[in-house]
Amino acid sequence: MSVEAIRPSDEDAVREGYDRWAAVYDRDGNPLQALDDVHTPRAVGDVSGLRVVELGCGTGRHTLRLAAAGAAVTAVDFSEGMLAEARSKPGADRANFVQHDLSKPLPFENGSFDLVFSALVLEHLADLDGFFAECARVVRHGGRVVVSAMHPAMFLRGAQARFTDPDSGEKVMPGSYDHGVGAMVMAVVRAGLTLEAVGEYTPDAELATRVVRAEKHIGWPMLVVIQARRLA
Numbered sequence: 001m002s003v004e005a006i007r008p009s010d011e012d013a014v015r016e017g018y019d020r021w022a023a024v025y026d027r028d029g030n031p032l033q034a035l036d037d038v039h040t041p042r043a044v045g046d047v048s049g050l051r052v053v054e055l056g057c058g059t060g061r062h063t064l065r066l067a068a069a070g071a072a073v074t075a076v077d078f079s080e081g082m083l084a085e086a087r088s089k090p091g092a093d094r095a096n097f098v099q100h101d102l103s104k105p106l107p108f109e110n111g112s113f114d115l116v117f118s119a120l121v122l123e124h125l126a127d128l129d130g131f132f133a134e135c136a137r138v139v140r141h142g143g144r145v146v147v148s149a150m151h152p153a154m155f156l157r158g159a160q161a162r163f164t165d166p167d168s169g170e171k172v173m174p175g176s177y178d179h180g181v182g183a184m185v186m187a188v189v190r191a192g193l194t195l196e197a198v199g200e201y202t203p204d205a206e207l208a209t210r211v212v213r214a215e216k217h218i219g220w221p222m223l224v225v226i227q228a229r230r231l232a
């Protein structure tokens with residue numbers, strides 16, 4: 001697949017879109033988040049005692065779980081609206097939230113973290129090589145990088161990150177790039193990371209009983225989860 005924007009995308013449009021989405025992000029019955037909740041924590045595994053950086057933390061869906069599981073979490077996002085939601089939640093005081101644009105170098109020293117983690121952010125980033133190079137730089141030797149993303153099959157079906165503004169009823173698409181799985185994997189390899197696993201996941205009937213919007217996606221790949229390691 002190409003890395004052409006499905007909808008012309010720039011950082012300002014994405015940030016402004018998520019500032020608006022923040023108020024309803026946790027409550028709009030998003031099937032991709034539900035599928036990610038099932039598979040991504042399994043890929044992450046035990047984080048107790050680990051220094052973790054989460055890139056594109058949003059409203060802290062994973063951040064608070066990681067902190068509650070005993071990780072020292074630094075959580076990065078550029079949307080003040082999403083960060084405000086995250087900071088307002090019980091347990092948020094256990095994480096260190098940093099406002100930063102991921103299209104720029106991360107404000108962390110080399111090898112600062114045992115785990116670099118990111119969920120459902122890749123579609124908003126034009127430069128996958130730059131993103132994974134920064135992941136490789138800030139993870140310690142022997143540390144892991146775990147990244148989930150919307151599966152490109154969703155783009156072929158006309159789906160991309162979007163929400164309905166509850167005030168205006170407007171359908172808002174912050175802006176996405178339809179990166180293929182190959183582009184994601186090759187960016188990991190070019191960053192010098194060792195690929196350990198790539199999982200592709202579909203919602204099933206059980207998920208659809210919990211999240212109605214998953215029904216039309218049963219059997220279609222919705223989620224990619226990449227696991228890599230920085231070997232010395």
Ligand SMILES: C[S@@+](CC[C@H](N)C(=O)[O-])C[C@H]1O[C@@H](n2cnc3c(N)ncnc32)[C@H](O)[C@@H]1O
Pocket residue numbers: 011014015018033055056057058059060061062076077078079082100101102103118119120121124125161
């Ligand atoms: C779909 S949300 C995912 C949030 C959270 N990781 C989750 O799984 O619920 C994408 C997040 O990435 C953030 N994001 C997108 N592009 C970014 C960039 N260039 N720099 C920092 N954050 C970015 C957005 O603000 C938003 O919070």
